[in-house]
Amino acid sequence: xxxxxxxxxxxxxxxxxxxxxxxxxxxxxxxxxxxxxxxxxxxxxxxxxxxxxxxxxxxxxxxx
Numbered sequence: 001x002x003x004x005x006x007x008x009x010x011x012x013x014x015x016x017x018x019x020x021x022x023x024x025x026x027x028x029x030x031x032x033x034x035x036x037x038x039x040x041x042x043x044x045x046x047x048x049x050x051x052x053x054x055x056x057x058x059x060x061x062x063x064x
Contacts, residue, residue: 037044
């Protein structure tokens with residue numbers, strides 16, 4: 001049985017070409033979440049924040 005590797009290569013290229021789109025989408029979601037937290041909005045998800053972002057949000061919440 002002969003395996004056609006060109007189909008698999010094409011699938012790999014397609015997945016790799018879509019990777020930057022997925023990374024950018026996630027980055028903007030995280031940035032939006034940080035902005036929501038900094039503004040004290042209910043849509044904030046504290047579990048998605050890094051340690052330094054959590055500290056910045058705590059300072060911002062103290063100012064509000």
